[in-house]
Amino acid sequence: MDQLSIHVQLTNHPKEKPAFDQLSFGTVFTDHMFTMDYTEGKGWHDAKVVPYKPITLDPAAIVFHYGQTVFEGLKAYVTQEDEVLLFRPDENMKRLNRSNERLCMPAFDEELALAGLRKLIQIDKDWIPNVEGTSLYIRPFIFATQPYLGVAPSKTYRFMIILSPVGAYYKEGINPVRIAVESEFVRAVKGGTGSAKTAGNYAGAMKAQEVAEAKGYSQVLWLDGKEHKYIEEVGAMNVFFKINGEVVTPSLNGSILEGITRKSVIELLQHWDIPVTERQISMEELFEAYESGLLEEAFGTGTAAVISPIGELFWQDKKLVVNHGEIGELSKKIYDTMTGIQTGKLPDPFEWRMKVEL
Template sequence: MKAYQIETILSSNRKQKPVTEQLEFGTIFTDHMFIMDYSVERGWHDPRIIPYQPISLDPAAMVFHYGQTVFEGLKAYLSKDGEVFLFRPDRNFSRMNQSNARLCIPPIDEELAVEALKQLVKIDQDWIPKAEGTSLYIRPFIISTAPHLGVAPSESYQFIIILSPVGSYYKEGIHPVKISVEQNYVRAVAGGTGEAKTGGNYANGLKAQEEAAKLGYSQVLWLDGRENKYIEEVGSMNVFFKINGEIVTPALNGSILQGITRDSIIQLLKHWNIPVIERRISVEEIYQSYREGLLEEAFGTGTAAVISPIGEFLWKGEKLVVNSGEVGQLTRELYDTLTGIQNGTKEDPFGWRVQLR
């Protein structure tokens, strides 16, 4: 690896650490942040770690008007022995560059990004909560900063990484969620920005989520934007089904995010010699499988929850209860194994775990 010079300015006014039991997702931030600038003349330059602080932008900054921005999400974990682990951070920055290409943002140096992340987490490692299931959430993002109202790619950007201690996603134990199959809105279409991790994709989903919540459902199951019949994602997560002993998940098609947890689950299943197939899956197929008693388990995958079991679908007014509304055996084994790899309590045969030194 190259030797990178990252300037570091430590905070002289450290914040008080939060009480672990009161932690929520993404509301408290650590003492420091990473930032790097881009200009057409200099490229990416001045990588630095500085005290956490507001950023100053011109009201005409293009990010406010045209949404030219991308982000990532990953975590740092503290083992029982006090070791700090990251989980596949190289994949996050590789995916960030894929998003950059779609949004016309200049690519970042992925090795520099990983090194900057390691240095930042090392400085603020005392912020990693120690309780089981907790972690330090990491949010890298890039924003377009040129003060210009013309519709064109920005000529200046900032790449920033911030850190946030988060509590256990399942404070009372892993439990299934209820999902409404979305009929009116679409998340993305092939050729759009669905496979990029950009803010507009998430803003686009808020209305459907709001309406599902009014019906008592946690999230929505997104169908494709052209035929409104093929399953794509669940909320902001990838989705898996166990049907008659076989695991199926929607194939990546240009509108589905290439989830790192998704890829990890697929590799883990293959390692266990459990059949897993990536293909188109219609909601009608899921319904028929349910009617025939073949739909055994369903779950979403993503950074925040790792695995979120699905206990019920609402489709056209009918409730499809999966596995009697209980967590499936395979779902639980996948959750326990992947979280064990992440926090260092289980063997990592894939080399995914990166120890901070």
């Protein structure tokens, strides 16, 4: 199915656009949204772009009671030549389908979803901010709609994409953040839903973040749910450490989300011939590297922030100040290169960008 198969209904009441130099994250939404529905026996149908508006669901809809919902996050950028670029959107759609599979939800046509996204961006192109550091955040999501209180997969679903012009994710910007190593709560365990991008993972993580923020920390560093000693993620991001010249990131183990930015950073480091290893790493090993002066940099990676340098880790009443609390040389190089590729300011030797024809 191509874009000609996507019905379009334009709004009669366009919204006032915000000042692009005063954007926060995820509070303003564009004029339109993409939707399509799934019915068992019929498959996905009724793909359309319609005015952004509230949705109506039966109070017994399965999503409210058993949490059958998955989502993604990616961005669109406008270049200095007024071209619109997406960053690896095919990878996001693949991961969304992997999340679907884990939650017993039906697979969708990834090409149709990308066509719907392109059509939506074409319609709302004037919402893409052109101020340095801004972008158009894209949120595809799918949820169960069948009204049923029995514990079973839904027979009906809705797929939606909404758009939001955004500024920087962290108020600190690219400056290093302070992170508390979580000692009580866990994000996910192997065999659970940690490798899927589903709402419950984030709801369950909020308590630990709330406690950390009350102590003056931006986020938490998650440890594994079994032995509570191996590093997994930082907040809602993947995490990397530069130790004695080698970059180490926790290997995918069934409880860690396979980040698109994570994958891109690994490929970028390999392209630069910088040693990068995916393996299990304990908090004890990291502390020993810090004590030995070998922990050189630490940073999180994710769509929203791209790169978030870690300036301090708080673990067992000890403060590990990384690189004097300043952004590391490699972290800055990765950030500048990734954002340069995303915004069209730098060449794209990896063919990560997808141009949206306007």
